[in-house]
Amino acid sequence: MVPFNRLFTAIYLSVVYATVAIAAPWVPGQSNIGTHRVHKIGKRGVELVAFSPPSKFEVFEDGVEHPNTNSFAEASLEESTVAFVHDRLSLDAESISFKRGFADDKTSYGYVQQKHNGINFANSVANVAFQNNKVVAFGNSFVKPADIADSAPVVSLEDAIATAEDALNGKRNEIDAKLEYVVLEDGSAILAHVFQIRNEKEDVFYEAFVDAHTGELKSVVDFFAHAAYRVLPIHKSVPTQGFELITDPQNIAASPSGWHNDGDFTYTETWGNNAASYQTFTTSNTPMSAPGHIFDYTPNFNIAPSSAVNVHAARVNTFYVTNVLHDVWYLYGFTESAFNFQLNNFGKGGEDWDHVQISVQDNGGYNNAVFGTPPDGQAGYMGMYLWTAFSPLRDASLENNIIIHEYTHGLTNRLTGGGTARCLTTTESQGLGEGWSDAMADWATVTSTTAPDFQVGNWANGRNIRRYPYSASTSVNPLRYSSLASSSGVHQFGEIWANALHNVHIALLGAHGYSADAMTNANATGGNAVFLHLFINALKLQPCNPSFVDARAAWIQADVNRYGGANRCLLWKTFASRGLGVGAVSRSYVDDTSVPSGC
Template sequence: MPVNALVNIVVLAVMLASGAAAAPPPVTSQLATLRAHDLATDSVLLSYYPESTFETFGKSADRPVHKRAGDDLKGDAIAFVESHLKLGPDSVAFKSGYVNDIAKHAYLKQVIKGIPVANAVANVVFDKDGKVSAFGYSFVKPTTIPSTTPSINLQEAITRAESVVNGTYNQHPATLEFVAKQDNSVALAHVLQIENEHTGAWVEAFVDAHSGDVVHMTDFVAKSSYRALHITKQYPTQGFDTILDPQDLLSSRLGWHNDGRATTTITAGNNAVAYGGPQSLTTSQSSPILNFIYPQNPNQQPTTQANLDAARTNAFYVANVVHDFSYKYGFTEEAFNFQNNNFGYGGYGNDRVSISVQDPSGRNNAFFATPPDGQSGRMSMFLWDHSNPWRDGSLENSILIHEYTHGITNRMTGGGTGACLQTYESGGLGEGWSDAMAEWATHRDSSVPDFYVGQYVTNSASGIRRYPYSTNPYSTLRFLNEVHDIGEVWANILHNVYAALVKQRGFFPDARFNPTVFFGNVIFLRNFIDALAIQPCNPTFIQARNAWIQADINRYDGANYCILWGAFASRGLGVDAGNYQDDFNVPSGC
């Protein structure tokens, strides 16, 4: 089947029973509302996320204006949501928000009887004139509401969650919240974080405060199951470079080797720490000045000391480069990025990315765990045994960038919670964004060749995806049952969006350092980052597309409107696409 029919593919069979038994595939709308979690009790928990309604208002003169016309983002957002949804007072709580150069972003939760509803959320985008340019919400009208006084205490809830998840409570402060359920009720829940350092698991468990059952879960770990170092390169076979002073002091104010309190001479700083084994096992400078020159020997196992040092150095370099260019494009302190010291610019600090190189908890894989703003993102990079000697995932830049981008998309969608890419469809979007960012970083000129992921670690020309990302037709599957497969569809759509923008607007070779010029590759990443803050919690393909269109209107006054619509429509996401049926039409005037 041609690549054009890429939206008509998402029917998912969810494993709902233990062992080999499986329930019939759910209706396609469940891709946007459900996520299954395997439990230590040999059962499956099905988490529910109320479907988001998402409106974008373009640049028309009659778009909504909030009743309060001030600079109080919290008050303005609450007033708009209560008015727009006709809610009573004290029905909405402000969760987080920030202001960038083109918009104000507010993230909120529904409140019932003074208690927030964890998975009933909203986001409001105000333009420079104070008008609402986008609004998303997943509020609920429950038929039953339990007592707000818990029947079981927190310690009982912790014991139950640790047993069900097979992990340990990490002492992050627990909360008491409602959680909306699929049967249109809400449950009162103790909300706490459980980790397992041996498996890499890190979840937020919702324990019913009356029954003691685990009724909902947020998985902070994005798991990239692959079929399985200048930033524009992907593999060691392309040759290592000696890169002089790459830190961007406009994005990293203290440089890469200051942890926010003191100068370091190891692979640790304000943005990231790269280590192997305990976090204290970093790589030290190789000379009395900040040189990290450790040649990799591809003929020896990656666990040799020189190869381990080369891997830690490369992982540290890539994470800092992605921090620096994503910072310039909008992933800043107030937009919930990863830094120990936020220098008073907003957001929570003490959350640099920790990178476990040659992580012993797995093989042929890589994970990124994204807890809420203020807790460190955790990247787990594994060894791959598809060749002899084995190969190190920390020496394939596309995998490192893919993983870091999980942190960006999970933090920026939903206002820093790490909990708004949890459904199958939104999780698939997350995989697609990660591949698209990895591809963006490799481009050196205006050519847009086919893009592969994982060729080095798998020692395979085809890499780890079913097909390369391409502007040419190729066959694909109609029915997908896994988030990475869904992600391939979104990444290929974005590959074509990128190609269309570069064809029409040109290519700027220094895009990592200058996001202000009007070139196709710059416009692409601007819209990429801006749209994350605009879209609702757990977005669908359609909502993600609409957020891109609105992002371009907000920043570029819609100058690329028809280019974007043409690219999306060419891959089935036209104006009338919906219910997982393709449409190839563009708006009138395009």
Template sequence: MGFFKMFLTLISLVVTCGSTVFALVAAPEVKYSTHHIQEVANGLKVTIFHPESTYETFGRGIDHPLTKRAGSTIEDSTVSFIESHLKINSSTIKYRVGYSAETARHAYVNQDGIPFTNAVANVAFNHDNKVVAFGSSFVTPKNIAPSKATVTLEAAITTAEKALGGTFNQHPAKIEYLVREDGSVVLTHVVQIQNEAVGIWYQAFVDAHTGDLASIVDFVAHASYFALPITKQAPPQGFQVVTNPQDLIASPFGWHSNGNMSTINSGNNAVSFRNGIISTSGESSPGLNFIYPAQLTASPTIDANVDAARVNAFYVGNVLHDLSYRYGFTEAAFNFQFNNSGKGGLEIDPVLFSVQDPSGQNEGSDGLMMTPPDGQSPRVLLFLWTFTSPFRDSALENDIITHEYTHGITGRMTGGGTGQCLQTIEARALGEGWSDAVAEWTEHASSAVPDYVFASYGFNNAAGIRNHPYSTSTTVNPLRYSSIKTLNLVDIHDIGEVWANILHNLYASLVFTSGWSSTAFTNPDGVEGNNMFLHLLIDALALQPCNPTFVSARDAFIQADINRYSGINRCLLWEIFATRGLGVGAANFVDSSVIPSGC
């Protein structure tokens, strides 16, 4: 498929505005691990429920009923294990997708024949065919609605469009069951609603019998974010001409081809544009040269600066594709590519970078990431910072772009490519923490681990946009697990800082203990601390349950070390978690400093 056809395919994502009429009824109690408060059109607030997840890790692994049966498939092994472990009938287990990674095989299932969209499970097997991790939000349902809809799809779409202030984007609708907080199960039409003018992208669940809006999933992850090399944070550190940066193992087509060559900033992994997907930057001179020096003392909207923004976003997006690919975010693991070359996963979903996006201008915001399911292109909206004159462009601040792209990685890998397993307050906060941590990872140029300040350039503030620098010092950053009790329930960034600071401390300890590799971007095989950290972070995403908590995210991180490194970092990891309150027995935001026996 040529690039013109590719553009036509991707343009289908563009939608128009709609209107708003109502919102969901808020639940009486809000829990971080099962709920999320979402503000939708006209300022109305929605409380969304997800069944509570259980999560178990099994170290070196446990047997399942088909462990010793030669030739058993991952689907058969998964269904057999869940049937045995939960003592339920196999007819209530619907295998959805699975894949094999370096350290484990991963399987994702839904409950029942018609999938329960928010009753899901995931199983990880090591390569000895033993189960090493199991997460489940399966429920014992009551009052299950009839399986044949009585409300038409057309009526459901109208309901969703009016409620959410957007338009149905023509992505194929589905019928799925949805578990309510009272244990009842409703049949729903599942449709996607977008409105690019205001930066929304929802999956709406409309009751197929009553016509009421039953729930939503928000695919948007908000954040407060010649080329600037990926190891540099912001323009004051200096732009450079970067030559041949593509990693041909991760991007065998290069960055400007999906099998057909392009001479614009568009390729298999990413497209960057302003004011419409075909508004890209071409070569500044023949030979795929994109040399557009930014004029930082001029308005960001002049032609030269628009080109500079598009080129930098394209460069950073492709570097992050190649980096995350090397560490496990591949085609089979639901990554972002137009052409997957038969390596698994769904295609036609490169990341779309909209620079100087008007939907957030003059709001003091920096960017957001929309992460739909595998096979649909995510969108990164990068805004102008309005705190200075001239304005500053978040497309020229690499930590912002990296933060947003990481939302896509975590959104896709958690839960098996659905884009809907980081929805509770706690899970969304974890997402903010992972995004800050990966942004920091890319900027380390030596084994030194100084305090890290996020997004200082756009805000024009040396302290950045977080409440504390990320630090190993409890004086500089006092945040710990129990701090979540006192933080703003609605501001997931505040809660996410707790996780990001824990990750900062884990990184520092791994580097102190195991050293630092200068080739970690392109050589994931090193056993230095920075290699280990990124492997563990990404491995854990596939292991953890849908809508993880801080505790289950911790457990997945530790299990990832057992899978990949035979647990050599077990005690080190536990000591760091415990130092910040996430020791053995930590729960409900009550600290524990306990580490396991043997450490």
């Protein structure tokens, strides 16, 4: 069995101390939430100012010809991707490093990094999408550094590790160290030793970037962003809707060995190829055993969550919800080659050994939940906390919308940028991440052509933890694109995107009806199935650190790719109704309600 890990939400951070002022935005006059993230970390009061070069994103609807059209059909995905980036950005092939790629049933995706003297850049990346031998989308954050460090390190790896271990209060783990360039806000590129630092007891898990010429810790990636089973069925949000005993819910098309077998071993615990659920590190990390796989525990809300029956119920419910989502998303394209979470990928691509580890009643805090997404090949981590608004305390593990919200962070961080977990790191893109997570929880509850107003955390917390319910009514929820300018923090930014997607879902249900089998049939035609296809395909298309405008463009291009643009005007009208029309400009946060001609 693999060890349990504490992982943290991916935040690409440049480290400065609290006495240093935050640097000016990348583009003067624009908000910095699309390129920066400010975060405090550690007991020493270190202030982290995140910077990522802004991505440029183009979509081409029906596609543009590849520069090597005559040989495109015979070329590999790597060759085609590198050739297009080379042509589009006028770069020589030695400046482009193919990272990885994959194909789903409609589209192929290639991901590259910029490089210099054979060394990759950590935060200068590009992605290309191909369909029908044409390019349909291109995103990149490639840069022309004003100054670039020599490619020969001066500081030893051992000294760099000692610096990072001291600053981050952890120890280097077993993942191989490497050299990478890191672009800073002033346009320079430093050479960095890159490795991972861990301290499970102190909730530390970072990828550290130490300047290989000065020995300074310059950046980190923080990896933390969360049979028969008596559970709260996936379409229910809160325990008051009733637990049920569900028999054999696994989908063999997505989990060929079932939920309790990894292809080599069968487990009697809440452990399997896709997920492992256990109680927090303060007690026991041994999964619960149920011979015969009959996990039948009815929670008792009149006694403490720490009672045995409630711990068992929490383990079972989180294990069930996470596995259901794994299977649903798998059918819609979040597969092994697309960087999903599995111990065993059965030779179908991607990296093994990265199922989701779920800590129920986690000791990391209260009134919250977390999901950590490291790169493909390292286990995801979901931490589910207790909530203190009631006595006895309430357990987030028994409120499905919180579980779904957390696991969706894994989906969005893995699919954006090609499995690196480095591409939702600015304040704006992390806000999108929060919005996608709420929108997925919202989607799961819809059981008819009507998508009612939706709230988050109202059982655990006693009230909605968002400013407004998600609603088509502007009197119930007035949030628009321009609301970003007056909002604060990633969750408030996320509310704006989640509400836009709530309205998109309503529009698609109105146009296509509802498919009751959408969770088990990716060929379903209802608006709920269309919504999920566009949701997942758009993540694959969008650039590293997308803006709201980029994310909207990716949805519209995803519709062109999968449905031939059948929903193009519906999408434009819906996004425009919340300020994301044709004239909306990335990172300006000024409403536009215009739609393309013909719509």
